[in-house]
Amino acid sequence: MAYNFGMSPQSSSGPVNPLFASTQWSMIIAAREGADAAMASLCATYWRPLYVYVRRQGRSIDDAQDLTQGFFSHLLEKNSLRHVDPSLGRFRSFLLASLRNFLAGEWRRQHASRRSGGALVISLEDMTRAENGIAAGGTDSQTPEQIYERHWALALLERTITRLGTEFESAGKRDIFEHLKPFLPGEHEGTPYSQVAARLGINEVTVRVAVHRMRARFQDLLRDEVARTLPDPDDSRAIMGELRYLLSVL
């Protein structure tokens, strides 16, 4: 059973922008012009930190769902995004600030039910995970903002792993990816490389090289994901700073 966050997609009037926009900001601009796929991608990645924030504010599950959905609809409204300016800084900060504004504004609540733009479908599985995360993850001493940022970091990692998996899949190597994935965080005492080599029918050196390359690719993708949320995606120092900050909130 799926929760529908929005009505069925309406055809957009503007030019369709590519899904893989260079920054999340340009995704918003694309969304402004009605590219539903871009917005759907945005929402699918970042709904959980926002949802968790709303829940941590003390709202019930039902309320939180409504509000999160409403917020995304609000984002999709062309009017509301007209004044969005990338120089506002990091995307995660912008999103949270916008959410706060949204929650605070009474009149926005009334418009929460207005649907526009694409459908955001969150599966029951994802919802359950979010709720479990809320129950198990945060401690009471963490502010909603801290919890939001923690989940933002997790969402970022999740998205990166998914992208990596998709790359392997399109090369027909899904199976290999599943075997190598446990080695992504680093060396460990668990399954030795020789076992993996035996299972995959290749020699151990090749397995190790594959793990090394996979890690390098993951790290490139992660930096790319982070870069997309910053005002200047080419600022390496800012990317490193953001990575360090996200590590600190975990």
Add this chain to the structure above:
Amino acid sequence: MKSLQCETCGKVLAADAPSGLCPICLLRSAIEYGSSQALAPFLPKLRYFGDYELLAEIARGGMGVVYRAKQVSLDRTVALKMMRPGLLSTDLEIQRFLSEARTAASLRHPNIVAIHEAGEFDGLHYFSMDLVEGPSLAAVVRGGPLAPDEAARCVQVLAETVHYAHTQGILHRDLKPSNVLVDAAGRPCITDFGVARRLDSDATITASGTVMGTPAYMPPEQASGQAGSITAASDVYALGAILYELLTGQAPFRAGSQLETVRMVLETEPVRPGLLNPAIDAAIEAICLRCLAKEPAKRFLSAAALADDLKRFLGGEPVQSRVQPSPSFLFIRRPWLRTAVCLVAILMAWLLLRKSSSPKRELSTGAEIVPAAKSSQQSEGIRPVEPPSHKKAEVKMALPVVSPPKPEPILASVSPGRGFGYNQVFSFRYPALQELEAPVELEVDFRDEAVAGARHCDILVEASTGRVQLQFDPLRGPALRVSGNLGTLSRIENSICGVDLSEVSLLRQANTTELLLPMTFKPSFDGEKKIESWVWKKRGVPKSETTLTGRWTVGPRQ
């Protein structure tokens, strides 16, 4: 809900861990990877470098930076190694670099990273080569030792590759795990063949200006600075060190300081691999230890012989290497074989003595040339192949024919201090040189007491020919070495001082000979220095009675 632990850091994984993986480890590794990339202020300024477009930084070492680059004219992706500015400062060094690049470029082998071109752009020296997108063996073995079969297979390929280069007259001289890259198919590729041998990529520069390389994979004859006696067996040693590390997960010699490591290389036997990893059987251990023998003559006579023995091991056949139960004795079961070995040893020793009375060493612009042994013992079928632009070279197989003969201990004195400030003349006195047959060899250490580490200077004087050789920092390689006849040399320089060789003079008096060495110290080397010098008695062991110490000050405080 089952609570899982991260297998890398041990922390308990929360229920929302992405794909069941530890988020902290994931982020941490990305941060380390990013930091090691030394996110380059360099890169945007130099995006277009001659015919190349620099795309990303791949690696960074003491000698420079490696980039992934697009060669615009040919529209292909290559690796571009850009030398750190100032590393090649004298014309001599530049000439050597270019001709070695040319020599290395003549190598064509699937397991050698091919060099395309070398040159200079905007004052920066570079060379371009195949791009191998993959980790080095050093990174691969960080994940733990390899199974003996895998290690043997890998080193077999490397040995065959190195042997090919030897047949082309080219030694590598700097083989180590970080110089072997592995591509996605698991194929090892050797880089830096003969090109950067003196520019050790792991060199670090300390505050006092000391530069040292990594001696852990160097054979004793190289680690002690005897560049003239590096032969094919030296590369075999390095292959053995690589095999050792693949089998055990660690280098054969590893100590707290570079100096300590060199001492171990010269004096200590490596821990037997079988003791470190029980999966290693006696045969592969024997092969490995044979490569690591201190005496080059005890190692495999060629890299091909090493490859053959590894092939035998992999095929389950008996290997030719024998297990040595104790370091100094050859354990041979059959008495007739033992006698034969003794005879061979005597024969070799005789040849060695014969050879040593007329050392002939030439400085060439190509790969180091070692005079051929007139009667070659081995029937390895090594044909010397003449590289087009160099003198005829024959790569020596194992017989250490041209090691400089070690002098008997003699009284020598060194005194600094004529002159002042930055320009000082050092005086080295010996008994009248005409009476000596063997060359005199001195090593001088300039030691800065505030910081650990020393700068070394090797001075070799041949009385009969008037030939002088000076070498700074022998561990860093022969780059800072100049030799020739007095009066024809110009200048040798490193980061702490320069020696104006045209001013070096040899004063012969009745009983003594004095070598005067004018040195100009650079302001970066300011301060109180302690100078130590000694005469080599035999390889690696200075005679303590001839150690001299003195103090002097560099700089305006004088």
